[in-house]
Amino acid sequence: MRVMIRYTVQPELVDHSIELLRQVYADLERSRPPRLRYETFRLEGTCQFLAIIESDGGPAEAAHHHLASFQRYRAALNGICTQPPTVTHLEPAGAYQSR
Structure with missing residues (x-):
């Protein structure tokens, strides 16, 4: 499973x-x-964030969901976002990685 999550937080809470x-x-x-890849990016000069998560199984089974720190972060998003998180499931169409 690979998902992209986008959200915007209040400027004073970045x-x-x-x-x-x-x-x-x-x-x-x-x-x-x-079997977890989890990356979060802040879009340059904005209050927008983008997370890419890749894991085995469905979203509820992803290992980071079981961390207390992640649960605190996810709960905080409800109060600090100006736009709630949107989840998009990603389907591979091609990839390249140099080594």
Whole structure:
């Protein structure tokens, strides 16, 4: 499963959002769940964020969903977003990666 999640946070809460994300990524580094790729990007000069998540199984089974830090972050999004998260399932159409 590969999904893209986009959301926009209130300008004054961008730093708070980033701090919550740092806690999630610190927990991921400690727990090192297998078969998970999770990346979050802030779109340059905006309050918009984009996350790409790749994992085995469906969204509810993704390892990061079980982290307390992720649950705190997801709960916080309800109060800090100006636009709620939208989830788009991605279907591969091609890829290239140099090594």
